[in-house]
Amino acid sequence: MSRTVLQVQGVTKRFGGLVAVRDMSFDVTEHQVMGIIGPNGSGKSTMINMISGLFAPSEGSIRLNGADLAGLPAHKTARLGVGRTFQLVRLLPELSVVENVVAGAVFGHRRTWGRTAELHARQLLDRVGLGGAIGLPVSSLTYIDTKRVELARALAGDPAVLLLDEWLAGLNPTELATGIDLVRSLRDEGRTIILVEHVMDAIRSLCDRCVVMSSGAKIAQGTPAEVLSDPGVIRAYLGEDEDA
Amino acid sequence: MSGQEFLKALPWVALLIAAVFVPFVAGPYWLSMATTMAMFVVLATSWALFSGPTHYISLATAAFFGVGTFVTGLGFQTLPFWMLPLIAAGLGGILAALVGMVTLRLSGVYFVIFTLGLAELVRQVVTWVQNQTGQRGMYVLTSITERDIYWMLLGLAALVYLAGWLIGRSKLGFALRIIGNDETVARHVGIDTALAKVALFTIPGMAAAAVGAMLAPRYIYIEPSTAFAPLLSFQVVIMALLGGTGRLWGPLAGVIPFTLLWEFITRQAPNQTLLLLGVVFLLIVYVLPGGFVGLWARIRRRFHQGGGA
Amino acid sequence: MFILITGLLLGGTYALIALGLNLQYGVARIMNLANGELLVAGGFAAFWAYTAAQVSPVAALVLVAPIAFVLNWLIYRIMLQPLVSRAKSRGALEVDSILATFGMSFALVGIMTALFGGGYFNYAYLAQPVDIFGSSYGQNRLVAFVLAAIIGLGLWLWLSYTRAGLRLRALAVNPSSARLVGIDTRAASALAFGLGGAVTAVGGALISMFFTLDASVGILFTMKALIIVIMGGVGDIRGTIVAAMILGICETAVARLIDPGLTLAAAYVLFLGVLLFRPQGLFGKKPT
Known part of the structure; x- marks a missing residue:
């Protein structure tokens, strides 16, 4: 059984009256790729930004190898072992x-x-x-x-943990294939990665496990195959059916 | 230091040695001019060490300078003169660190305004204290000559250049270049941006206060309104920017022509000095962004492209 | 009581000046450090109208406002818009606009000194005192306050209830979205800049009725206006007015109780407090 590197527990983020992330909890295991997916505006980027120290969570804890990151400024999380890329390069x-x-x-x-x-x-x-x-x-x-x-x-x-915030977004099909191979090779050399992504192919082929977010909350968790067939997840992506 | 670096430094060392001998050949007028230039070289170069990489425009020079002159004014009778610039530098550094801690985590506009008002704030407080104690100005009567002042300033200038050269090669210098490019990235690669900026801001603070302490004997009589004159801050900014902040030699290239021009205008049309200041500011923004350093880089690039094609 | 009322009267004019700067900074995103010089120019115009042509400063406003508007509009179009277009980032624009407006500020001081000389100027208009609550106040201060209040109210109504005002407010909140909904941001910025300049110049004309000005005093007003804007919050009209009143009262109190030479120091202590404890402005929401 592998070790847990990053542990997110009960994290909530409010901007004024708006709740961007609500009571999120998940674990990231060493040498794994964890995907955070969900429709636009579901709070994925906010979640990532709290891990990297751009925002402080309103509630909850984020532990990296035992050290609490919640509320630390970015330069401290970086020194503790959080590396990241940005949604806009x-x-x-x-x-x-x-x-x-x-x-x-x-x-x-x-x-x-x-x-x-x-x-x-x-x-x-x-x-x-x-x-x-x-x-x-x-x-x-x-x-x-x-x-x-x-x-x-x-x-x-x-x-210790690498955050890729839509790193594959905006690539053309050839580049995308190259990009996926590159991220996979990083996983193969034993890196621990959190991937915020829209590209479904990438999620299927790269992620060991996924967390699905919708309206700031976690609605599903599991392997990509499990979560992508979950009716709740499909509803979140495609909108409510009339009979739902 | 590698051999190549030594060769690069050689002309500068030669220039410094040449500058040491200026008082032996120059008459009183040109010695006074050289002293003024040495003063502005220290002020503008140390200013650029901070403002060049961070893009924060500091107008606090006059405040630090004024503090320095007062250190000399209050201490020259009781302490040996060589201690005064050191004490002034210490105080200037502390003042700079305090100002930096308050303002440097905020946007650049706040910093400009705060530093602009700082000299005025200190001046008003000092004037008030003097009024309370029944003092007016202070006479600084020493045996220090213009020559001595010039040499002291020259030594200080050499120190500032050395500091700039060392910082440029240090982690701090690299951190500041990153901060100047993108502060968010800087934080995310692990740089404590506030600490780096505050640390660097103490350098112009110390240098300007030391300059003030060294120059006090030149004024003979010091009072708050001349010691904290805000014009000094603007002169320093303009000389540094005219020369360009991208290179260590940039401010020097701005100080020499501007001091001569300023001298010329104050003699020919003393009422138009502010107009001159304004016009040069606008000139830098619209015609000469990056100052002479920027111009030099453009010329070199064009030359290289022309040569390559 | 005397301090309170004098402070409020002074604060009224300060509010107007700061509103002008806030329009320029909040909407057009240019920190105009030549603001104080335009104020002095407005004061000069009123002075000149009164002493040379016997026109009352109140009537002179009718002339000062449109001239200042056109002048500022042109400054934005000719001098500042190129900087906005070439700026690679908000930071680069900030540095450029600080330097450019400082340049204008010094150039204006130089020009005004050449035109009017370096001396102080003031004139006696409505200098008779009136009694309120047993203390007497200059009529001119009262008139200036009332006019400042009327103009401020007018500005607020215009911003709140007209289409053009709505455009400016949209631009203040989010420039890129404003562009998406079809607002010509250049035109709107120029309008805001011109309007802000006009308001400031009018404030200068009002202040000249009871305050002795000289060509180089502008920078002092720029600093005060900036302190008010930062204290009240960028783009926040209510905050600006409250902050202006606080500054007016604080300055008056320090001048009366301690020493008139410490007014700017008092303003700075206020500023320092704001920077330390509420850098987002008096009513700004703290980002959590």
């Missing part, structure tokens, strides 16, 4: 590609500096398949390459 435009990745290796969970950090960054860029584009300025990278650089930056701190 955020690269550092005035830095080189390599420096963008080094940024992830210097201040975070595992830290290196100087030549070691640069070497590490180059290896990771190779690992995510950036290859020849390594010397280009950030502004002239293709879309998928910007996503690669961001992924390498998140990996550079060797995070």
Whole structure:
């Protein structure tokens, strides 16, 4: 039986009077890919942002290897081992590609500096398949390459849990296949990943387990095959039937 | 330091040594000019160390400077002179850290306003305290000559450059470049952004206060309205931006022409100095974004492209 | 009581000035640091109208407002819109607009000094005192307060109940959504900027009735207006008015009870408190 890395318990997030996330609980096991899925506006991104420390939960606890992350600022969660990518890619435009990745290796969970950090960054860029584009300025990278650089930056701190916020969104079919292979290879090397995703193919082929959210609450949990055949989940995606 | 870096640093060291000998060749007028330039080189370079990477515009220079002059004014009779800039630097650093802790987690506009008012706030309080105790200004009569001031400032400038060079190679410098690009990313890669900014902001605070302490003997008579004159803050901003903040040498490239121009205008049309200041501000925004450093980079890029094609 | 009423009277004019700045910052998203100079220019215009042409400052408003509107509208269109278009991020625009409006501020001070000289100017209009609750107050302060209240109310009604006002409010809340529902954000921003400038200039004309101005005093008013806007909350009319009153009373109290030289220090202490405890403004919701 594998160890639990991340434990989310009773997490609620209110913005003024609006409840964005309601009483969420789930566990993430080591070396697994956990998917968080659900229709638009169901609170997935808010959930991710609470884990990474962008928002503080109104209630509940988020434990990473025993340490409570709830309410910690992002730089502390990063040091405790949370790495992430952003829904809209955020690269550092005035830095080189390599420096963008080094940024992830210097201040975070595992830290290196100087030549070691640069070497590490180059290896990771190779690992995510950036290859020849390594010397280009950030502004002239293709879309998928910007996503690669961001992924390498998140990996550079060797995070205990990696949050991919719609990392596969917006890719064309060929790129998508490449992207799925890349994430799968990360899982195969034993990474623990939380995947917020819309792309069904990716969910089916990548996730070991899924949590389905609707209107801020968890409505189902299980393997992708189980949750995707759950009538409640289908209703949430397709809307209420007249006779429901 | 590698051999290549040593070669790169060589012209700058040579420039510094040349600057040391200025008082032996320059007459009183040009020595005074050189002292003014040295003062602005320290102020503008240390300003740019903070504002360049973070894009926060600080107008607190006058406040730190004024604190420094008062340290000398109050202490020169009882303490050895060499201690005064150190004490001033300490106080300036503490004041900067306090201001930074209050304002640096907020947006840039709040920071500008707060620092702009800081000099005025300190000035009003100091004036009030003086009124209460029946004092007016203070005479600072020392044996320190213009030459001594110039050399002290030169030494301070060398220190500031050294600090800038070291920061540029340090983790702090790298963290600040990341913050300047995207603060959200900076936090998510594990940078304590507030701490980094506050730490860096103490550098211009210390430098400006030390400059104030060193320059106090030049004024002979200090009173709050001259020691905390807000104009100084704006002059520093404009010189730093005219030169450009992207490189360590940028502010120097702004200080020299602007000081000469300022001197010329104050003599020819003393009422038009503010107009000049305004026009140069607008010039930087509309014609010369990035200052001379930005211009230099554009020229080099064009040259390289032309050469490559 | 005297402090309270004098403070409120002063706060009324402050509110008007801060409303002008708030319109510019809240809607057009330009922090206009030349705001105080436009105020002084408004004051100059009223001064000039009164001393040279014997026109009462109240009547001069009819002229000051449209001229200031056109001037500010042009400033936005010619000087600021290029900055908005070239800005890569909100931060870049912020730095550019701070520098550009500082530049304008200094240039305006330079021009006004050249035109009118560096001396103080004031004039005696309705300087007779009136009695309220046993203390006497300048009639001009009273008139200025009433006019500020009328103009402020008019502005509020216009923003609340007209289509154009609705457009500006939509833009203030969310620029990208405003664009989606077909609002011409450039035109609306320019309108807000012009209007804000007009309101500020009118405030300047009112203040010149009881306050001695000079060409370089503008920056002081810019700071006060900014403190009020930040204290009241960006885009919050009610907050602005309350904050202006608080500042007016606080300044008057400090000037009377401690030392007139400490008014700005008092404003700063207020500002510091707001930054420390309520950076989102008096009535702003705290993001949890």
